[in-house]
Amino acid sequence: MIPAAFTYHRAASVDDAIEALGQDEDAKVLAGGHSLIPALKLRIARPSVLVDVGRLDDLRYVRDDGDRIAIGALSRHSGLVADAVLRRDCPVVARTAALVGDPQVRHRGTIGGSVAHADPASDLPTVLLALDADLVARGPDGERTIAAASFFTGPFETALAPREVLVEIRVPKVERGVYLKHTRRAQDWATVGVAAAVVDGATHVSFASMAPTPIRARAVEEALANGAGAAEAAGHAGEGTDPPSDVTGSAQYRAHLAHVYVRRALEQL
Amino acid sequence: MTNVVLTVNGERREADVEPRQLLVYLLRDQLGLKGTNVGCDTSSCGACTVLLDGESVKSCTVLALQADGTDVTTIEGLATGDGLHPVQQAFHEQHALQCGFCTPGFVLATVSLLRESPRPSEEEIRHALEGNLCRCTGYHNIVRAVEAAAEAGA
Numbered sequence: 001m002i003p004a005a006f007t008y009h010r011a012a013s014v015d016d017a018i019e020a021l022g023q024d025e026d027a028k029v030l031a032g033g034h035s036l037i038p039a040l041k042l043r044i045a046r047p048s049v050l051v052d053v054g055r056l057d058d059l060r061y062v063r064d065d066g067d068r069i070a071i072g073a074l075s076r077h078s079g080l081v082a083d084a085v086l087r088r089d090c091p092v093v094a095r096t097a098a099l100v101g102d103p104q105v106r107h108r109g110t111i112g113g114s115v116a117h118a119d120p121a122s123d124l125p126t127v128l129l130a131l132d133a134d135l136v137a138r139g140p141d142g143e144r145t146i147a148a149a150s151f152f153t154g155p156f157e158t159a160l161a162p163r164e165v166l167v168e169i170r171v172p173k174v175e176r177g178v179y180l181k182h183t184r185r186a187q188d189w190a191t192v193g194v195a196a197a198v199v200d201g202a203t204h205v206s207f208a209s210m211a212p213t214p215i216r217a218r219a220v221e222e223a224l225a226n227g228a229g230a231a232e233a234a235g236h237a238g239e240g241t242d243p244p245s246d247v248t249g250s251a252q253y254r255a256h257l258a259h260v261y262v263r264r265a266l267e268q269l
Numbered sequence: 270m271t272n273v274v275l276t277v278n279g280e281r282r283e284a285d286v287e288p289r290q291l292l293v294y295l296l297r298d299q300l301g302l303k304g305t306n307v308g309c310d311t312s313s314c315g316a317c318t319v320l321l322d323g324e325s326v327k328s329c330t331v332l333a334l335q336a337d338g339t340d341v342t343t344i345e346g347l348a349t350g351d352g353l354h355p356v357q358q359a360f361h362e363q364h365a366l367q368c369g370f371c372t373p374g375f376v377l378a379t380v381s382l383l384r385e386s387p388r389p390s391e392e393e394i395r396h397a398l399e400g401n402l403c404r405c406t407g408y409h410n411i412v413r414a415v416e417a418a419a420e421a422g423a
Contacts (some may be wrong), residue, residue: 001310001311002291003289004289005289007288008288008332010334030332030335031336033331033332034330034346036289037331037332038312040289041291041310041311042311052334052335054335078324096345102400102401103325103377103382103399103400104312104325104327104379104400105312105317105400107321107324107381108321108331185399239414266352
């Protein structure tokens with residue numbers, strides 16, 4: 001399978017990328033390409049211009065930033081898995097990066113690409129939502145910070161403006177965090193994914209593949225805040241969700257999985 | 270058309286490519302290196318695995334332009350001299366292939382794994398080869414071959 005023709009621009013800097021994105025309304029950012037290139041080959045995506053930010057090595061870093069950790073958007077999954085700062089201060093991000101795709105995908109795929117692609121079945125966006133991460137975007141008017149809670153606006157849709165580039169992901173230092181996913185086969189997307197993390201003393205829970213975007217399990221969180229144990233809180237897993245029915249599972253099956261995996265995640269937390 | 274220059278199996282190679290050209294077709298059709306197979310064409314099966322700057326990647330999911338200036342190793346470039354590379358030798362000795370279609374990808378995925386983790390456990394090997402499919406169901410022998418290659422210091 002060959003993608004439809006497009007114009008290619010290799011960005012020399014973030015500002016150059018922002019400029020190039022202004023060339024055409026169907027221009028799109030290419031990072032590691034491990035979500036976008038399969039979509040191009042299936043011709044689900046047909047951008048007119050691809051702006052390749054993959055060589056902007058200054059967006060590949062993990063920095064201890066006081067009470068938060070700053071992750072450059074182009075950090076590859078394989079780099080996050082091994083990163084000493086993340087493993088010490090927010091291990092759930094490193095452990096989740098190790099569950100993305102397979103080793104070949106992790107060698108190329110980036111955290112920023114995964115977040116900006118906004119697949120509702122994606123692992124890292126679900127974890128970032130539970131962590132209350134901040135997403136830093138740069139556009140023609142400068143930088144702004146978007147809370148993860150308002151970043152994912154629909155399936156494959158985000159709050160990023162057409163000429164904005166995601167440059168950094170900021171996560172709090174969180175000792176206790178878990179991400180579990182159910183897959184039918186090795187390497188599959190999550191039929192259901194559950195993230196749980198203790199952030200500033202409160203337990204946050206979020207789902208992959210239980211709605212058109214990653215979502216917080218508010219009913220579960222509320223039950224926990226009111227003193228419920230793991231099993232009781234997990235009973236609220238399906239509330240407020242809108243799981244899809246597809247080849248990997250029916251909505252009813254997903255609701256069942258959500259219940260089981262929330263309980264397991266809370267027990268492991 | 271855009272000119273790309275890359276090092277393939279230690280040699281400087283050059284080609285004019287369309288932006289949508291994929292690395293695997295640059296290697297196979299333009300550079301004549303047919304050892305890298307196209308299996309699923311959807312970045313699932315791993316048959317097209319090559320090393321890009323020393324790390325395993327699926328060349329059906331990399332644009333040729335993304336590989337501009339990089340160092341690529343395909344199955345043709347792995348052995349030096351007359352003998353097989355130790356990973357190839359281990360696959361041969363452990364009967365880790367039947368039809369052989371998936372083998373170049375498995376061998377290169379193994380080389381990448383052993384660079385990152387020289388003595389992997391059996392469980393680690395099975396997870397690390399998650400991105401490669403063998404439809405002759407030869408996984409047990411493939412895992413044995415990776416263990417043998419690790420013991421041989423590949």
